[in-house]
Amino acid sequence: MANLQTKYLGLNLRNPIIVGSCGLTNTIEELKEMEKFGAGAIVLKSLFEEEIEIELKKQMAEMVSTSNNVYPEIYDMFDLATVEDTLTKYLSLIETAKKELSIPIIPSINCISATEWTFFAKKMQDAGADAIELNVFLMPCEFDRTTKDSEQIYFDIVHKVKKEVTIPVSLKMSYYFSNLGGMLQRVSESGVDGLVLFNRFFAPDFDINNFRVIPASLYSNAQDLSISLRWIAIMAERVKCDLAASTGVHNGKSVIKQILAGADAVQIASILYKNGISYIATMIEEMEEWMTEMDYESLSEFRGKMSQAKSINPAVYERAQFMKHFSQKF
Template identity: 45%
Template structure:
C-alpha cells in the first residue's frame, strides 16, 4: 500500500490531511474521532485576540460600574487586565495540554489576531503548553479605504516577525487572498521566516433576506466551487516559493486532495467537508487516495507532488488566464 507520510514544517504526519481550525477541534471527544478516522494533524480553534480584548474590556467596565475599581487609570486596572487575559488564556492552554496528553497526531494551535500587540505573549505560552506548531490566522480585511495598499501586508509580516522572535516551534501563517499583490506577500512572509503558509482562510459573506428586508450571514461552509482559486494559487506559488504550502478552502473530495498535491501543496486542510459529512470522510478520502496511488503506480507522495505546478505543466498559462476568451466566446 502507498505510503502517505508527509513532512509539514518539520512535523511528521501519517498523511497530508489536516483538520482546519474550527469548532471541530474544540472538544476532546471530537478530536479522538478525527484521529480515529485518520486525520494527519489538527489545527485547534483559534484563540481570538478580539474576543479576549472585548471580554477584558467588558469585565473591566463591569468592575468599574460596581465600584470594584476606584481609579480607572490606576495600577489595579493594569493588574486586573492582565489577570483577566491570563484566565482566558489558561483555558486554551489547558485544552492544549489535555489534547497533547491523549492524542498521537501533531497538534497545531491557532491564534487569530489583528495587531501585533498581544501575539508574542500568547505565542510563548502556547509553546510552553506543548503545541507542536502554531498557525497565525491574520485576519485583517481591507475595509479602511484610506489605508495604503501595503498596510495589511506590513501588519502580517510584523506579526510573524514578532512571534518568530518569541517561539521555537514552527509557525505557519494563514492568510486571505485579499492582497493587492499576493505573490509579494508570500515572498515577504517567506523572508520573515514563515515555516509554512496556509492558502487561504475563508470568510463568511453577507446575504440579503428580501422578505424580511434584512442583512444576514451567508455560506458558513465552503462549496466545492471554491477550490479553483486555491488550486490556482497553490500551483503558481509552489513554482516560485520554497516555503511549504498548506492548501485550504474548497477541499471536499478525495480528488481535490490529489489535485492540490499535484499542483504542489505540501498538505491540505479540510473543515467544511468534515462538518457536512462527519469525520468518516477523512477515512474515505484516504482510502481513495491509496487506491488512486496504487492504480497510478505511486508509492509515496513526492513521486507526484508538484507534477502539475505552474512551472512543471505543459500548459502553465492556464493558471494565469482569467477570461478564457476562446471558451467564453464558444458559449451561446
C-alpha cells in the same frame, strides 16, 4: 501499500489531511475522533487576539487597583494557569490533546495586529503545541490606509510571534491582495514556516423579503477548490516555506489535486460538518486507491508534478477570461 506520509512545518504527518480550525476542533472528544479516523494533524479552533487582550486588560486593571507601580515586566508575572477563563481552557485543551493524542496539535490565533497578545504564543508552546497557526485578515475597507501599511501588519505579526516561540509558525491568509503572488512570496521569506492558502470568511447575503443582511453559506462546496488550486500551483516553487491548501477540499481526489499542484498538506473543515468526522477515512482510502492505480508509492513521486513551474503550458494557470473557452482546448 501507498505511503501517504508528508512533512509540514517540519512535522512528520502520517498523511496530508489536516483538520482545519473550526467549531469541531474545540473538544477533546472530537479531536480523538479525528485521530481515530486518520487525520494527519489538527488545527484547534482559533482564539481571537481580542480574547487574549481582554484577559490581559482585566488582569492589568486588577494589578493597577492594588499597586501604584506597574511596569511592563508585569506581563511575566501573569499566572494564567490559576484563572478559570477562556485562555486557561484553551491551554488545557492543548495539554490534554498532547497527552491523549499522538498526531500534531496546532493552536490557532485570529489576529489583526502585532500588539500585546503575542505573549500568549509562548504560553501555547509551553502547553505543548507542535506549531502555531496565525489567521490574519484585514478586510480592505479602510480606504485611507495604504497598501504598504496594510501589508506591513502581516510582517509585524510574524516577526513578533517568531520572537516569542521556537516552534514553527504558519500564516493562514486570504486572497485579498492586489499583488497576491508578490505578497505571498515576500511573506514566505519573512521567517514564517508555512502558508495556508486560503481562509474562507463569513460572507453577507441579503434577505430580500425582510431587507436584512444574513450570513451566506457557512460551508464551502467542492467547486471552491479552484482558487487555492490555482495559487498553490502558481506559488509552489516560488515560496520559501511549506504550503497547505484550504477551501473546497471535499474528497480524496481534491487532496491529490492539491499535492499535484505542489501542496505539502491540505486542511479540511466544511466537509466534516457535511459528512461527519469518519469521512476522513474515506478520503484517505480514495487517495490510496488513486496512488495504487497510478503506481505511486509516496507523495513525493507526484508532488508538484502539475505546478505552474513544471507545466508545459504555464499560461493556462494565469488565464482569467473565458473568451476562448469554446474554441480552444487546454
